[in-house]
Amino acid sequence: MLTSYHVVQDVAPGGRVEVRPLEVPQRTGWLAAAWCWPHEPVDLDAAPNHDAALLVIDGPDRACPSTGTVRFGRITGQDKVPCMGLGFPDAEARPGSRRDTMPVRGHVDALHARRSGMLTVHVDEGVVPRRLAGESGWAGSSGTAVFCGSLLVGVLATDRPVAQDASVLGAVPVTALAELPGFRDTLAAHGIGLRLEHASPAARHLADYLAAAHRAASEHPYAGVLPGAAPPLATVYLRQEVRRLDNDAADSDREAHAAVTARATGADVVLADPPTCVVVAGPGGGKSSLLRTRMAEGAARFLNGSGGAALPILVPAAALTAELPLQRALAKAVTAALTHHGLRDGIPPELFAAAPQPGMRWLVLIDGLDEVTDPAARYRVLTRIASVSDGDDKDLYRFVIATRPLPDGTLDTLGADVPRYDLQPFSDDDLPQVASGWFRAAGLPDPDAAAEGFVLALDRSRLLALARVPLMAAMLCQLHAAAPEQPLPAGRAGIYDSFTTLLHKRHYTADASGSPSRLLAGVDRYGPAASAQAEIILDQLEDITGHLAAERQQAENSRPAVDIVQSHPSAKRPDRVPADDWNAFLSTALRGSGQLIAQAGDLVFLHQTIQEHLAARHLMNNRRTGAQVLRRVFHEPYRYWPSDRGLGIAPRIWGSRYWMPPRENPSYVGFLLDAAHHSGLTAGRRYLSRLARSGLEGCDFIIELANLGTALPDETIHFTANRLYRLAQNALLEGDDRVAAAESLAELGDPRAADLLHGLAHDTTLESDDRMQAAEALAEFGDPRAADPLHAFAHDTTLNWGGRVDAAGSLAELGDPRAADLLYGLAHDTTLERRYRAQAAEILAELGDPRAAGPAPPLGH
Numbered sequence: 001m002l003t004s005y006h007v008v009q010d011v012a013p014g015g016r017v018e019v020r021p022l023e024v025p026q027r028t029g030w031l032a033a034a035w036c037w038p039h040e041p042v043d044l045d046a047a048p049n050h051d052a053a054l055l056v057i058d059g060p061d062r063a064c065p066s067t068g069t070v071r072f073g074r075i076t077g078q079d080k081v082p083c084m085g086l087g088f089p090d091a092e093a094r095p096g097s098r099r100d101t102m103p104v105r106g107h108v109d110a111l112h113a114r115r116s117g118m119l120t121v122h123v124d125e126g127v128v129p130r131r132l133a134g135e136s137g138w139a140g141s142s143g144t145a146v147f148c149g150s151l152l153v154g155v156l157a158t159d160r161p162v163a164q165d166a167s168v169l170g171a172v173p174v175t176a177l178a179e180l181p182g183f184r185d186t187l188a189a190h191g192i193g194l195r196l197e198h199a200s201p202a203a204r205h206l207a208d209y210l211a212a213a214h215r216a217a218s219e220h221p222y223a224g225v226l227p228g229a230a231p232p233l234a235t236v237y238l239r240q241e242v243r244r245l246d247n248d249a250a251d252s253d254r255e256a257h258a259a260v261t262a263r264a265t266g267a268d269v270v271l272a273d274p275p276t277c278v279v280v281a282g283p284g285g286g287k288s289s290l291l292r293t294r295m296a297e298g299a300a301r302f303l304n305g306s307g308g309a310a311l312p313i314l315v316p317a318a319a320l321t322a323e324l325p326l327q328r329a330l331a332k333a334v335t336a337a338l339t340h341h342g343l344r345d346g347i348p349p350e351l352f353a354a355a356p357q358p359g360m361r362w363l364v365l366i367d368g369l370d371e372v373t374d375p376a377a378r379y380r381v382l383t384r385i386a387s388v389s390d391g392d393d394k395d396l397y398r399f400v401i402a403t404r405p406l407p408d409g410t411l412d413t414l415g416a417d418v419p420r421y422d423l424q425p426f427s428d429d430d431l432p433q434v435a436s437g438w439f440r441a442a443g444l445p446d447p448d449a450a451a452e453g454f455v456l457a458l459d460r461s462r463l464l465a466l467a468r469v470p471l472m473a474a475m476l477c478q479l480h481a482a483a484p485e486q487p488l489p490a491g492r493a494g495i496y497d498s499f500t501t502l503l504h505k506r507h508y509t510a511d512a513s514g515s516p517s518r519l520l521a522g523v524d525r526y527g528p529a530a531s532a533q534a535e536i537i538l539d540q541l542e543d544i545t546g547h548l549a550a551e552r553q554q555a556e557n558s559r560p561a562v563d564i565v566q567s568h569p570s571a572k573r574p575d576r577v578p579a580d581d582w583n584a585f586l587s588t589a590l591r592g593s594g595q596l597i598a599q600a601g602d603l604v605f606l607h608q609t610i611q612e613h614l615a616a617r618h619l620m621n622n623r624r625t626g627a628q629v630l631r632r633v634f635h636e637p638y639r640y641w642p643s644d645r646g647l648g649i650a651p652r653i654w655g656s657r658y659w660m661p662p663r664e665n666p667s668y669v670g671f672l673l674d675a676a677h678h679s680g681l682t683a684g685r686r687y688l689s690r691l692a693r694s695g696l697e698g699c700d701f702i703i704e705l706a707n708l709g710t711a712l713p714d715e716t717i718h719f720t721a722n723r724l725y726r727l728a729q730n731a732l733l734e735g736d737d738r739v740a741a742a743e744s745l746a747e748l749g750d751p752r753a754a755d756l757l758h759g760l761a762h763d764t765t766l767e768s769d770d771r772m773q774a775a776e777a778l779a780e781f782g783d784p785r786a787a788d789p790l791h792a793f794a795h796d797t798t799l800n801w802g803g804r805v806d807a808a809g810s811l812a813e814l815g816d817p818r819a820a821d822l823l824y825g826l827a828h829d830t831t832l833e834r835r836y837r838a839q840a841a842e843i844l845a846e847l848g849d850p851r852a853a854g855p856a857p858p859l860g861h
């Protein structure tokens with residue numbers, strides 16, 4: 001029994017008292033009890049929040065009516081929490097030295113008198129007894145248990161004279177008692193466990209959200225092959241770096257506008273407490289893992305009390321397309337995503353309407369903006385973000401948007417001051433560490449040695465470049481771990497073929513929960529016809545999942561997966577099987593393929609690229625359908641007009657037809673071409689050659705396909721390279737287009753590109769900005785001939801301020817000793833804007849130059 005210490009302090013420790021439970025009518029008499037805690041006297045003047053004692057009923061008539069299990073609560077956050085207690089104040093005195101009950105109804109104010117260590121109870125409902133002769137009307141109520149809902153949060157101890165009436169009371173919180181010597185042990189000795197739950201609904205929802213979000217974010221988004229449970233993300237994740245992008249350049253041309261002076265920075269550093277920003281990476285580039293890692297670490301810090309400036313919320317971009325207020329959209333998305341990860345109750349929108357803690361903000365991590373394929377819906381998402389970022393809630397929310405490269409101008413809706421970052425792939429030096437993590441998770445006997453051999457195998461198979469893409473590295477590592485003696489598959493399509501096959505095998509082992517025997521058991525009771533139909537589905541599951549992928553990818557069918565599957569001829573429901581049972585069978589079969597997972601009440605493919613691969617393979621299995629799909633994808637005819645300058649179109653005749661790149665995303669187009677080649681369709685070669693003849697944009701699209709790992713014909717690569725070489729040499733074109741052509745040629749690995757860039761850097765007929773771009777590109781390929789022109793550009797006062805710092809930064813990356821003096825001079829040049837001087841000083845510090853630690857550059861502008 002819990003009461004106040006001052007009620008029994010005149011009783012010696014171990015002394016006897018009498019207690020009885022409240023009953024109406026009173027059946028139980030007085031029961032003998034003993035003081036069992038605290039074990040030492042308490043100085044209430046020094047520690048008023050220790051004013052509590054435990055009594056144990058130990059007399060011969062110890063039987064007491066059962067009151068159920070006690071649950072304990074703690075008050076956190078900043079909300080007012082409704083509370084109630086039932087005391088016996090002197091104000092309810094009755095004849096015969098008896099007192100009747102009086103409820104204490106009101107709320108606990110978490111922000112009132114926090115330093116006191118006490119709970120402040122405001123009695124704002126019912127009767128508040130009058131003060132009599134300076135005494136509290138609540139006298140006699142000490143020891144009253146204070147409950148918030150079903151949780152015991154404290155014991156009433158004092159009337160706080162801060163109000164004219166007796167409406168403010170002080171209670172000793174259970175959280176304080178839990179830290180005192182002997183309290184937990186005494187409870188445990190009598191079979192009572194002390195586990196503190198959140199009493200505030202908002203705090204309870206927040207804790208529930210954080211626990212579920214941490215579990216969900218810690219799972220690897222692409223795992224599913226390794227034996228047993230998938231490895232936690234932290235065991236196989238390697239931190240990536242980002243580079244700041246130039247917002248003024250085209251959204252889709254990331255390589256051309258990475259700011260040279262924005263050195264690669266750890267992505268985790270940038271996302272620690274960022275402004276609203278965009279993170280761009282290609283297919284499988286690590287965007288989801290980056291956001292999940294930020295989510296997991298942010299939740300963990302909050303749960304362990306270390307906090308931070310921002311608490312993350314991870315949602316798919318599609319969740320923000322609905323016409324719902326932001327808080328409702330977030331709550332709906334989070335509830336749907338976390339229900340299968342232990343979320344106990346739905347998250348109320350009100351949770352996201354206020355700061356998670358005073359001084360904190362919400363960091364909304366938005367994954368997959370590119371997967372919102374409807375331009376109007378994507379625009380709604382961006383305008384919503386922009387309006388919130390500029391509105392009344394700008395201090396409450398920050399946004400991080402992860403996306404593949406988008407069409408030009410798409411991100412302009414966010415505003416020019418929203419930074420964009422390019423998420424960098426792994427370096428060659430990263431791959432052994434990545435592989436070792438995967439092989440250790442797979443249980444290989446010597447993961448480090450296996451990683452060394454694996455990297456050598458990647459080099460022999462010409463897969464090093466592909467393996468730098470995080471998703472490809474994950475799949476290749478899992479394939480190698482499953483069969484170390486087998487050669488690695490060739491090309492991107494081969495990797496995906498092997499990976500999806502292994503997924504299927506892993507999920508359909510005899511002891512798997514989705515094994516054929518267990519699946520069929522669910523429909524056998526409806527007769528042999530139902531069983532036969534179910535067996536057909538399992539036999540044709542590869543074609544059925546391909547059909548689903550094609551509907552989702554090509555037809556943009558957004559209906560539930562089970563509904564789409566039933567449009568397949570082999571998936572028709574047998575007459576005797578109820579719809580719910582058949583849907584459950586189909587859902588289990590699809591998940592059993594290993595290629596789909598449950599998400600927000602539906603089934604989605606494990607990764608967008610797996611959907612693309614399966615869709616392309618399904619469509620190209622039928623040569624006639626495949627030929628139609630290829631023609632539709634590549635049929636983007638345009639007519640040449642003089643306004644089309646710089647595209648490198650040939651022939652340059654008014655009204656002549658040329659071909660623009662497909663509007664479909666390059667990753668999917670690459671899978672279509674690979675599947676077409678596998679099926680013997682040759683139309684893809686013709687379309688690619690036609691595209692290369694249409695100028696620089698067509699050539700760049702082909703290069704992007706090559707970088708993704710698409711198996712392109714040798715003649716296409718050679719034709720594209722020669723086309724780019726001629727464009728770079730064509731003096732009739734604008735200088736920036738010539739430099740862009742030379743840079744694209746360098747991306748193809750053509751040795752002629754370096755000489756072209758060197759020549760363009762020294763071509764005085766070009767604008768200075770174009771020449772500097774050529775020199776910077778030359779420096780990126782490590783060519784020492786870039787040093788002299790870069791040195792000259794850094795001194796050129798006719799260039800814009802940022803250009804001079806860019807040139808000095810590129811010179812530093814080449815290791816030229818002249819760069820340090822240049823950067824020091826630029827950092828102290830008061831004719832430059834402050835931000836450019838600060839940038840120069842930052843690069844100087846990265847070089848380890850001691851002058852960077854000297855006095856700060858003058859403010860100037």
